[in-house]
Amino acid sequence: GIVDEHSHIAINGGTNEGTDAVTSEVRIGDIINPDDISIYRALAGGVTSAQLLHGSANPIGGQSQLIKMKWGESAEQLKFTNAPASIKFALGENVKQSNWGEKFVQRFPQTRMGVKALFEETFDAAIAYEKALKTYDNLRSSDKKKTVAPRPSYRLQAVAEVLNQQRDVHIHSYVQSEILMFIRLAEAYHFKVQTFTHVLEGYKVASELATHGAGASTFADWWAYKFEVYDAIPQNACLMQNKGVTTSINSDDYEMQRRLNQEAAKSMMYCNMSKEDAWNMVTINPAKQLRVDEFVGSLTPGKMADIVLWNAEPLSIYAKVTQVWVEGKRYFDxxxxxxxxxxxxxxxxxxxxxxxxxxxxxxxxxxxxxxxxxxxxxxxxxxxxxxxxxxxx
Missing domain, CATH: 1.20.5 (Single alpha-helices involved in coiled-coils or other helix-helix interfaces)
Incomplete structure (x- = not known):
């Protein structure tokens, strides 16, 4: 089954909280729409798992939700319960919002350097919050009666989980300067970035990504749709993979999700990637980025039976899905x-x-x-x- 690292389908009520820079308290898992027809259409394209991400209007966005494409099941039954917790972060034009126009509320940050400052401020606040909780918990019972407990903050709790490496970061990114900035920031705060998503200038800093241990989930051939992606190239996936970066192809689009097999095959044309490596970019590699590769991403005894049957070689433009089985149950025929x-x-x-x-x-x-x-x-x-x-x- 195909695994999509970056999707926004099956979400009720939008994907962004654009007026606030930090929204780590909101949870995609609370608003899953199991009746979204995109789930069925994704099955028809061979997709069995997808990470539903918050939007990219916030440097620190909402908590993500990995789902299985179990068409006809309830919202709770769609959730991939074996998946570790994750969260959406973002860099670039979308988060600084300085060019969004007057109809949008102007809020900090408005520059790329402001984005970095916001991360530092929030990380420091989460550290202070966690310290205050520990201090209160360590008080004697008699002292607790005389002390006001720290005010609960779901926002800072989620950020503290990131710093403690209990919640994976999947970060929207484009330009190499910001990718490098966030790698250095993560290392300064002693956590690892799980995946840079989009990462269209990743080929410029592929060695740094590999050294840090971050994955890269990119587009096959999107470029020039806004200023900060003018340097995007279709050889990006190959160049990152050649440097040892675990690389995948994502959709970020309900329509393209139905043909991720063809998106993966494009690297065979652009840079002579092997068939096996191309297929891995939409199966086992994104499963590794989502840390669910022990359950899905390949046909191995002991894994969940997420199986797709095709009428031709899957990387062919003529290939069609004939059946899809998720955890041993047929959901598309x-x-x-x-x-x-x-x-x-x-x-x-x-x-x-x-x-x-x-x-x-x-x-x-x-x-x-x-x-x-x-x-x-x-x-x-x-x-x-x-x-x-x-x-x-």
């Missing part, structure tokens, strides 16, 4: 899907024919009960009525 789609076509045709027949009876002078208000606003009836009465409002 192309033959069954075609039957279900034909049933919808037949039902639509029957509804239209029924309304057309009613229209013929009306012309013959027979009284027909009009559609009531709830029916009028139903999409199926509205479309069918439009066919029967051209120009009807």
């Amino acid at each position: 192309r033959d069954q899907d075609q039957v279900a789609q034909q049933a919808v076509v037949n039902e639509r045709a029957a509804l239209i024919q029924k309304i057309l027949s009613s229209d013929d009876q009306t012309k013959a002078g027979e009284k027909v009960t009009p559609l009531n208000e709830p029916q009028w606003h139903c999409d199926t009836h509205y479309q069918a009525w439009g066919h029967a009465h051209e120009g009807a409002k």
Whole structure:
């Protein structure tokens, strides 16, 4: 099964809290939408696991949630319970917001150096918070009665987990100067960055990424869509991998998620990557970045049975998924899907024919009960009525 390190599907109510620079208290796991059709479409593209990330409007964003594509299950059943805790951080244009326009609330930071200062300020606050908690916990019972306990902070608690290496950081990044800045900052505070995501200038600092031990999850060939990605190149994935960086290809897009197999294959064209290495970039490598490779990412005895069957070599542009099994249960079958789609076509045709027949009876002078208000606003009836009465409002 394909594993996507960076996704925003199946989230109710948006992905950003743009007015505050630090939002580590919010949790994607609280707002999963199991009815999002993108889950089913991802299955049709062979994706079995995906990390749902908070947006990139904040230097320190919300807590992430890894899910399995169990279409038809509840929000809680979608959660990949074996996955370690993680959080979204971000760098660059999105977080400094200085070019967002007047309609957006202006808040600190507004520069790249301000972003670094904010990280330091928040890390120091989390250290002080944790120290205050320990000091209070170590008080004798009699002293605790005379002392006000530190005010609970879910925000600082999550950041403290990062500093204690209990919560993995997946950080949105583009330019090499900021990638280097955050590596040095992480090392100064004694934690490891799990994955730099997007990391389009990663090829410039691939040795530093490898030395630090961070993974890199990038796009196959996105470039020049904004100023800070002008130096992006399609050989980025190969150059990072050649330096020993665990590299993956992510989607960050509900539509591209359905063809991550083709995105992985592009490196074979751009820089002669081997088939095995290309396939690893959407399977075992992202599983390693998410620290779930002991459960998924390859077909190995003892792992979860996340299996995708294709009608051709998966890296071929002509390959189609025929079946997908998640933890040993079938969640997608192309033959069954075609039957279900034909049933919808037949039902639509029957509804239209029924309304057309009613229209013929009306012309013959027979009284027909009009559609009531709830029916009028139903999409199926509205479309069918439009066919029967051209120009009807």
